[in-house]
Amino acid sequence: MKKLIILVLFTAIGINAMAQDYTITKFGVGTDSTKLNTKAIQSVIDKAYQKGGGTIVIPKGVYLTGALFFKPKTKLLLQEGAVLKGSDNIQDYPFIPSRMEGRGLKYFAALINATKVDGFSISGPGTIDGNGHKFWKTFWAHRDSLKKLGKQSTNLEVSRPRLLFIWGCNNVSIKGVKLRNAGFWTTHLYQSNNVLIEDCDIRSPFRPVKAPSTDGIDIDFCKEITIRNCYISVNDDAICIKGGKGPDAQKLPENGIVENVLIENCTIGESHAALTMGSECIHARNITMRNCKVDNDCPILRMKMRGDTEQLYENITVENITGKCGAIIDINPWRQFFDLGGSNAKPFGTIRNIKMTNIKVEATKFGEMDGNPEDKVSGFLFKDLEVTAKTPFLKNRYQDVKIENVVVNGAPLVVKP
Incomplete structure (x- = not known):
C-alpha cells in the first residue's frame, strides 16, 4: 500500500511538471512591442522542453517575434489581450526544408512551427498577427513589374512567411485563437492527423491592400480533421484541400490523400471560395461541410x-x-503554373x-x-x-x-x- 501511495505521488508530481506554465515575461521577455523577442521566446520554449514539457503563456501585450519552433510536449496559450506579432523582415524566418504548393522544398519558416509535436495545442483568446502588410505590398509590386514585361510571377517569388505550419503532428488542437494578417497561407496542416480547429477567428484583408494567398486553412495530406465554429475571411480560399501536384x-x-474532414457551424466571409479542392490535390475523400x-x-x-x-x-x-x-x-x-515537367503522361x-x-x-x-x-x-x-x-x-x-x-x-x- 505504501509503495502504491509513493507511486501515485511521483506520478502526480510528473504530471504537474508536464503541465507547468511558462509565462514568457517571467523569463526575460520584455513588453517593448518594438523589440524583437525571437531568441528570448524561443529560449522559453526550449527550457520547457528540457524540463519535460509545458505551456508557453503569452500574457497581455504585444510581442514582436520571428519564427518560433515548438518542441515535443510544449504548447502555446495566448491570454486575453496577448498578441504575438510577426516580424516583417524575412530574415527573421529561417530558410529550411519545408512544403509549399504541393511539393517538398526549402522555404521560409512560418511564424509558428510545430514538427512532430504530438498533442500540440494553440489556445486563445489572444491573437497571432502575421503583420503581413509589407509582404503584401512587395508581392503586388513584383507581380505588377513582371506583368508590364509580359511575364507571370509565381506565388513563391516574393519571400513571405506562413502564419502556422503544423507538420507531422497528431492529436492537435487550435482553439479560441484569433489568426490575423498572414504573410502567406494562414494555417497549413501537413501530414498531420486528428486535428481540431475550433472557435477560431481567421482574417486577412481585401483592402486597402489585398493580402495575397492567405488561405484560411490548408489541409495537405492529412486525415481526421474537424473545423468547427470558426469565422474565416481571407484573400484566397477559406478552406482548401491539398496533397500534391x-x-x-x-x-x-x-504526397497523399486528404480524408475524413468535417467542417461544421462555420461562417465564411469574403474569400475566394468557401471550400476548395485543389489546386494541389491528388485525392480528397469523405469531406463534409454542413x-x-x-x-x-x-x-x-x-x-x-x-x-x-x-x-x-x-x-x-x-x-x-x-x-x-x-x-x-x-x-x-x-x-495557373501548368507544368508536365517533360512527362508524356x-x-x-x-x-x-x-x-x-x-x-x-x-x-x-x-x-x-x-x-x-x-x-x-x-x-x-x-x-x-x-x-x-x-x-x-x-x-x-x-x-x-x-x-x-x-x-x-x-x-x-x-x-x-
Whole structure:
C-alpha cells in the first residue's frame, strides 16, 4: 500500500511538471512591442522542453517575434489581450526544408512551427498577427513589374512567411485563437492527423491592400480533421484541400490523400471560395461541410481541375448552407503554373459521389461544371436547393448529374450545356 501511495505521488508530481506554465515575461521577455523577442521566446520554449514539457503563456501585450519552433510536449496559450506579432523582415524566418504548393522544398519558416509535436495545442483568446502588410505590398509590386514585361510571377517569388505550419503532428488542437494578417497561407496542416480547429477567428484583408494567398486553412495530406465554429475571411480560399501536384505526384511518398474532414457551424466571409479542392490535390475523400453560413460573393464549392495532375475527388457532401454567395458550384480547369515537367503522361480528374443538399442562398449565379475535356464526373446530386440568382442557370457538360427539387428564382433550375 505504501509503495502504491509513493507511486501515485511521483506520478502526480510528473504530471504537474508536464503541465507547468511558462509565462514568457517571467523569463526575460520584455513588453517593448518594438523589440524583437525571437531568441528570448524561443529560449522559453526550449527550457520547457528540457524540463519535460509545458505551456508557453503569452500574457497581455504585444510581442514582436520571428519564427518560433515548438518542441515535443510544449504548447502555446495566448491570454486575453496577448498578441504575438510577426516580424516583417524575412530574415527573421529561417530558410529550411519545408512544403509549399504541393511539393517538398526549402522555404521560409512560418511564424509558428510545430514538427512532430504530438498533442500540440494553440489556445486563445489572444491573437497571432502575421503583420503581413509589407509582404503584401512587395508581392503586388513584383507581380505588377513582371506583368508590364509580359511575364507571370509565381506565388513563391516574393519571400513571405506562413502564419502556422503544423507538420507531422497528431492529436492537435487550435482553439479560441484569433489568426490575423498572414504573410502567406494562414494555417497549413501537413501530414498531420486528428486535428481540431475550433472557435477560431481567421482574417486577412481585401483592402486597402489585398493580402495575397492567405488561405484560411490548408489541409495537405492529412486525415481526421474537424473545423468547427470558426469565422474565416481571407484573400484566397477559406478552406482548401491539398496533397500534391504534378504528373507523377501520386507516386511520391511526400504526397497523399486528404480524408475524413468535417467542417461544421462555420461562417465564411469574403474569400475566394468557401471550400476548395485543389489546386494541389491528388485525392480528397469523405469531406463534409454542413450547417454553415456564407456571407460573400465567392463559390460555395470549388473544384480546381489541373490538367497536369491526376486528381480524384470523391464522397463530398455540402449540406445545410444559408446566406449569400457567388456560385453554388464552380468546376473549371485550373491552368495557373501548368507544368508536365517533360512527362508524356495525360493526367485527368475524376469527380464522383458529390452531394449538395438543403441549401438556401442568395447567389450571383448558380454556377458551372465545365472541367478539362478528359475529366470524368459521376454521381453528382443537387437536392432541395432554394436559390435566388442573377444568372439562374447551371452550365453543365456532364451526364450523370441529378437535380431534385432545385428551385431558382421560383422556378425549376435550367441546365445549359
